Amino acid sequence: MRIAVLNGPNLNLLGEREPEMYGRATLGEIEAATRSHADALGVDCAWTQTNHEGELVEAIQRLRGGADGALVNAAAFTHTSLAVRDALLAIRVPFVEVHLSNIFAREPARRHSVLADVALGVVCGFGADSYCLALDGLVRHLRATHVG
Numbered sequence: 001m002r003i004a005v006l007n008g009p010n011l012n013l014l015g016e017r018e019p020e021m022y023g024r025a026t027l028g029e030i031e032a033a034t035r036s037h038a039d040a041l042g043v044d045c046a047w048t049q050t051n052h053e054g055e056l057v058e059a060i061q062r063l064r065g066g067a068d069g070a071l072v073n074a075a076a077f078t079h080t081s082l083a084v085r086d087a088l089l090a091i092r093v094p095f096v097e098v099h100l101s102n103i104f105a106r107e108p109a110r111r112h113s114v115l116a117d118v119a120l121g122v123v124c125g126f127g128a129d130s131y132c133l134a135l136d137g138l139v140r141h142l143r144a145t146h147v148g
């Protein structure tokens, strides 16, 4: 089973960026923990981060035929990007929306996601653990629907 993890803008700054909101783990540390969890589950994990909306759209388009499922932390694009939503709808790869913070407990502009209603589910508010929790849910769903 092939799982892609896509990360949007400013997540490369985790560790130093607003640690009271996002914790002290770097994106590299979160990647290592997610990869090790993916190994334990017996699934492949491809990891990407970009600060650019068009690159995120292209990374989503490349998942066609190349991934069975995805974890998507689109960061600020979660709240604004119809282009990211359209790309996810176009490729029809099941995905879980992931956030470190609980976006529903934040400023009004962050409480709305333009991706959530087309996601399999949303995992947010568990800090770095959100990634592994989302991976568990995605893999269980895919296995229950006979992928991998």
Ligand code: DQA
Pocket (backbone or CB within 6 Å): 009, 010, 011, 073, 074, 075, 076, 077, 078, 098, 099, 100, 101, 102, 103, 110
């Ligand atoms: C985030 C939440 C977004 O609102 C924010 O723009 C981010 C990170 C999270 O993981 O909590 O950059 O996606």
